[in-house]
Each structure stands twice: as structure tokens, then as C-alpha cells.
Amino acid sequence: MSKPLxxxxxxxxEYVCQIRAIQHIEIRSLEKGYLQNVLVDEGETVHKGQxxxxxxxxxxxxxxxxxxxxxxxxxxxxxxxxxxxxxxxISSTEAAMSAxxxxxxxxxxxxxxxxxxxxxxxxxxxGLVGRFGDIRLGSLLEENQLLTTLSDNxxxxxxxxxxxxxxxxxxxxxxxxxAQNVRLELANKEIYPETGTIEVIQSDFQNxxxxxxxxxxxxxxxxxxxxxxxxxxxxxKNISQAVxxxxxxxxxxxxxxxxxxxxxxxxxxxxxxxxxREAPNVYVxxxxxxxxxxxxxxxxxxxxxGDKIRYTLIDPKKAIDSLDMYAE
Numbered sequence: 406m407s408k409p410l411x412x413x414x415x416x417x418x419e420y421v422c423q424i425r426a427i428q429h430i431e432i433r434s435l436e437k438g439y440l441q442n443v444l445v446d447e448g449e450t451v452h453k454g455q456x457x458x459x460x461x462x463x464x465x466x467x468x469x470x471x472x473x474x475x476x477x478x479x480x481x482x483x484x485x486x487x488x489x490x491x492x493x494x495i496s497s498t499e500a501a502m503s504a505x506x507x508x509x510x511x512x513x514x515x516x517x518x519x520x521x522x523x524x525x526x527x528x529x530x531x532g533l534v535g536r537f538g539d540i541r542l543g544s545l546l547e548e549n550q551l552l553t554t555l556s557d558n559x560x561x562x563x564x565x566x567x568x569x570x571x572x573x574x575x576x577x578x579x580x581x582x583x584a585q586n587v588r589l590e591l592a593n594k595e596i597y598p599e600t601g602t603i604e605v606i607q608s609d610f611q612n613x614x615x616x617x618x619x620x621x622x623x624x625x626x627x628x629x630x631x632x633x634x635x636x637x638x639x640x641x642k643n644i645s646q647a648v649x650x651x652x653x654x655x656x657x658x659x660x661x662x663x664x665x666x667x668x669x670x671x672x673x674x675x676x677x678x679x680x681x682r683e684a685p686n687v688y689v690x691x692x693x694x695x696x697x698x699x700x701x702x703x704x705x706x707x708x709x710x711g712d713k714i715r716y717t718l719i720d721p722k723k724a725i726d727s728l729d730m731y732a733e
Contacts, residue, residue, distance in 0.1 A: 406667060410649040410721035411696045416684040417639040422565035422589070426632040427622075428530060428557035431519045434546045435523040436460055441543075447536055447553070451528045458552055465521040469662070472514035479507040512541035533559040533631070562588060563601060565638045573672045574604070574642075575619075589619050590637040597636075600622050644682070648690045651725055654702050655688065664694060665701035667716060673701065675710045687725065705712040 428527030438460035442593070445457050483503040489495045540546065578585060589597040601621035610617045621638065623630065655664050655678065668677040678693030694700060699716070701708070702724055708714065 406699050406716035407654075407702055407716070407719045407721050408699055409690065409694060410725055411646055411697050411719050412649070414644050414647045414649065414684070414689070415463045415641050416644055416647075416682050416689060417588075417641055418571060418639040419590070420565035420567060420640065422563045422621075422636055422638045424630055424632065424634040424636065425559040425562045425564065426532075426556040426558050427562055428532065428555075429632050430529070430555055432526060432552045432555055434460065434526065434548060434550045434552060436461075436520060436546075437548045437668050438463070438464070438524060438546060439543060440540060440546055443537075443540075443542055445534050447534055451532060451534055452693035453528055453530050453555060454526045456525055457528055458545060460524040460526075462521055462524040463523055465517065468517040469514065469521050472510060472517045473512040476507065476514055478505045479503065479510055483507050523636070526552065528555060530555070530557050530601065531559075533628075535632075538684075558625050558631060561625050561632075563621045563623055563636075563638065564583075565619055565621070566611070566614065567619050568616055569610065571640070572606070574615050576607075585640075588639040589623060590639055592634070592636060596639070597623070597630070599626070601638075642682075644689060647682075648696055649684075649721075650678075650690055650694065650700065651702065651724070652683075652686055652688055654700055662688075665710070667699045667701060671715060671716060673708055673710050673712050673714065686727070718722065 440458065441461040442456075442459035444459070445451055445455075451457065477732065483500065486495060486500040486503045490500045491498050532555040535556060537553050538551035540550070540552055540727050546552075577584060585603045587601045587603060589599075589601060591597055601623040603619055603621050605620040607618040607620075650664060655662050657663070661677055662680055664678050666674045668674065676693050677690075679691040680688045681691035682689040699718065
């Protein structure tokens with residue numbers, strides 16, 4: 406027999422979350438051509454500027470060489486025309502036309518060099534190579550064909566939806582200048598070692614659910630987290646003078662939770678309780694039992710309501726610490 410434990414505590418609100426890389430892009434071909442080299446593998450870590458894929462550059466090299474030859478030819482033509490202008494043999498208009506032609510082919514040369522540069526696909530930032538698209542060495546690539554993805558996972562954005570009441574609590578806390586940190590529970594129930602910080606809230610509530618999306622930032626120094634993972638955000642909340650009972654001391658009937666309350670005469674009464682919050686092994690009770698009332702710690706199935714029992718009162722703290730407390 407014991408009484409509810411009354412103390413200040415910290416419990417976690419839990420929210421299903423999705424993990425996103427701070428940078429996650431698709432790597433696509435910018436030119437049409439045959440895939441000549443694949444220089445990385447799926448899952449490989451690459452660095453900014455590193456060559457990933459190479460398209461056979463023969464045609465684009467020829468375009469550059471052709472444009473270079475045209476530039477040299479028009480430079481000679483412009484020099485000759487300028488000399489003739491100086492001797493008043495031709496008008497300055499013809500020399501100006503030669504200069505315009507030269508500018509045109511110089512622009513075409515720069516364009517050809519750009520197309521040639523597009524045959525080398527390089528990493529725009531440090532990151533992790535994703536799954537390859539439908540590509541094979543030697544296959545013909547179309548312009549804008551998906552090659553792979555690239556994720557920068559050193560920082561991660563974790564998105565989760567929060568009900569309006571929690572949103573209002575957060576806004577009140579932020580007005581007081583307090584930083585709000587959260588933890589991340591992974592799919593294997595392990596707690597991620599780094600602490601996250603809430604940094605962004607979306608502008609609108611969802612009409613169907615009444616929730617609003619939050620975003621927390623987590624560092625990823627060990628590279629454990631990847632784009633697309635899921636988990637749970639654990640948002641700690643301080644509860645003042647929480648009324649706490651062991652989960653093991655309660656039982657469920659038709660989706661309602663009960664506890665066996667014992668009066669001063671030792672008579673058992675079944676009492677429905679309202680659970681305000683579930684914490685590891687215990688419930689925080691909103692109503693149904695007061696701090697001064699006694700309840701049966703275990704073995705609800707061996708007694709019935711109305712039974713009179715002899716009991717020994719156990720200190721609430723010791724009772725909670727000593728029990729196997731998961732609810733039936």
C-alpha cells in the first residue's frame with residue numbers, strides 16, 4: 406500500500422519526426438552524351454569540387470577547337486581591316502563590323518567551353534553520394550537525366566508536428582528568453598547523443614489536424630544520422646507538484662484506466678483516473694486520486710472491490726523505486 410508521490414518532475418512530450426539533411430540535391434546531367442567515367446560509388450563521402458561523373462567530351466572539344474579557330478581568323482581579319490582604315494582604303498564601318506564578328510565568335514567560344522565544362526559533373530559541396538539513377542558506364546545520357554543525389558549531413562533538420570497548446574507554451578517560454586532544447590529517440594529506441602535546438606516554426610496551422618510544424622537542428626559529427634530517417638522528438642516539460650503513481654498499480658477496463666483505492670478502514674474501491682502524462686514506468690495523474698489517498702501497489706487480480714484488507718503503508722518514493730512498474 407502506498408500514496409501518490411508528489412514532486413516536481415520533468416517529462417517528455419513525444420512527437421514522430423522526419424530527418425532531413427541541411428542540403429540535399431539531385432545531381433543531373435547538363436549535357437547529352439555517353440557516360441565515359443563513374444568516379445564515385447553509392448554511399449561514398451565526397452568533397453566540394455570532386456569529379457563524380459564524366460560524359461564523353463569529344464564533340465564538345467571539337468566545338469571549342471572550331472570556335473578557337475574562328476576567333477583567331479577574325480582577329481587577323483580585324484587587324485588587316487584596321488590597317489586598311491589607317492590608310493583610308495576602307496571605311497571605319499567595315500572595321501567595326503569585323504570587331505562585331507570577332508565579339509560574336511568569342512561569345513560562341515565561351516559558350517562552347519561552358520558546354521565542354523558540363524561534361525564533368527562535380528560535387529557542389531561536401532556530402533554523401535546517394536543511390537545512382539538508371540545509369541551504366543557507356544550508357545547514353547539525356548540532358549537533365551538523374552545521376553544520383555548528394556546530401557550534406559553534418560547538420561540535420563528534424564521536422565515534427567506540435568499541437569496548439571504546446572505551441573503556445575513554447576511561445577510563452579521564448580518570450581522569457583529561454584532556449585528550447587530537444588532530444589531525439591532513434592528507431593532502435595536509443596537516444597541520440599547530441600542535443601537539438603528548435604529554430605523554425607512554420608507560418609500556418611494544418612486545418613485537418615490543428616498542428617503546426619516545428620524544425621529542430623541537430624549536429625551530426627559522427628555521421629550516424631542520414632537523410633530520410635525517422636524517430637521521435639523528446640521535448641522535456643517541467644511539471645510542478647506532479648501526482649505520480651506507478652504504471653503497475655493501474656489496470657485498464659474498456660479503454661479506461663483504474664486504480665484500486667483503499668480507504669482508512671481497509672476497504673478497496675475501484676477508481677477511474679485520468680492520466681495527464683505518461684513517463685517511464687509511471688503515470689502523472691490529472692484526476693481520480695488525491696495525494697492523501699492510499700492505493701494498492703500490486704495484485705489487483707487477487708482482490709475485488711469491496712474487499713477489506715490489512716495493509717502496510719510504504720513510503721511513496723520507496724514504493725516507486727522498488728516496483729516493476731509497467732502497466733498491465
